[in-house]
Amino acid sequence: xxxxxxxxKLTTLSVLTALSVVLMLLIRFPIFPAAPYLMYEPMxxxxxxxxxxxxxxxxxxxxxxxxxxxxLIASADGWVGILMHFIATGTLVTVSSLIYHRKHSIKGAIIxxxxxxxxxxxxxxxxxxxxxxxxxxxxxEVVKPLLLPVIVxxxxxxxxxxxxxxxxxxxxxxxxxxxx
Numbered sequence: 547x548x549x550x551x552x553x554x555k556l557t558t559l560s561v562l563t564a565l566s567v568v569l570m571l572l573i574r575f576p577i578f579p580a581a582p583y584l585m586y587e588p589m590x591x592x593x594x595x596x597x598x599x600x601x602x603x604x605x606x607x608x609x610x611x612x613x614x615x616x617x618l619i620a621s622a623d624g625w626v627g628i629l630m631h632f633i634a635t636g637t638l639v640t641v642s643s644l645i646y647h648r649k650h651s652i653k654g655a656i657i658x659x660x661x662x663x664x665x666x667x668x669x670x671x672x673x674x675x676x677x678x679x680x681x682x683x684x685x686x687e688v689v690k691p692l693l694l695p696v697i698v699x700x701x702x703x704x705x706x707x708x709x710x711x712x713x714x715x716x717x718x719x720x721x722x723x724x725x726x
Contacts, residue, residue: 555600558723559608562592566612570620577700581692584700589616590635590708591715597643598655598716599723605639626681633673638666638705655716659709667701 570589576582589612597605609632617628642662646654674697678684689697 555604559596559600559604562596563608563611563615566590566592566608567615567619570612570616574620577703578696581696581700584696586700586704586707588708588711590638590705591711593635593639594642594659594708594712595716595719595723597639598646598712599720601647602640602643605643606636609635609639626677630670630673630677634666634670634701634705637669638662638708641665642709655713659713663702663705663709666705667698670697670701 566589569591570587574585574587576584577586578584593605593608593612596608613628613631613635616631617624621627623630639662642658645658645661648654649657671693674689674693675686678689679686
């Protein structure tokens with residue numbers, strides 16, 4: 547990769563990271579009244595686009611940077627919130643983009659986004675059972691009853707919406723992002 551291509555990639559990833567943070571700041575609301583701390587935000591859309599254009603490692607890089615910024619400016623959860631966001635979004639981005647890059651087609655994108663959504667919802671079950679008791683002091687007995695009615699649906703809805711928006715926007719944006 548030539549220096550100009552590396553510069554364009556770094557610039558594009560930086561812009562997508564900034565867009566991710568801006569979306570998180572502009573659009574942020576709870577989905578379930580029973581868990582107002584679980585906030586929907588579309589910040590995963592630019593991260594997924596970065597991963598689809600440049601691969602899973604680039605998507606994870608954007609995930610790390612945007613998670614840290616989110617944790618520092620928009621979350622009272624500090625490093626625990628950063629970790630939870632990285633696990634959730636990192637799972638969605640990695641699974642989705644690995645499948646898409648193996649099967650580079652519309653069908654591959656759909657399968658990847660669905661698999662990423664399901665994996666994100668699945669990984670957040672043990673993550674919540676481990677992190678909430680360990681770092682927030684919430685007893686496991688309090689977390690368990692929230693898994694099926696709140697935590698799993700929240701993650702399916704959040705990842706599902708972000709995946710659908712990514713699917714709609716990716717093709718037109720891809721042409722713009724990879725222009726030489």
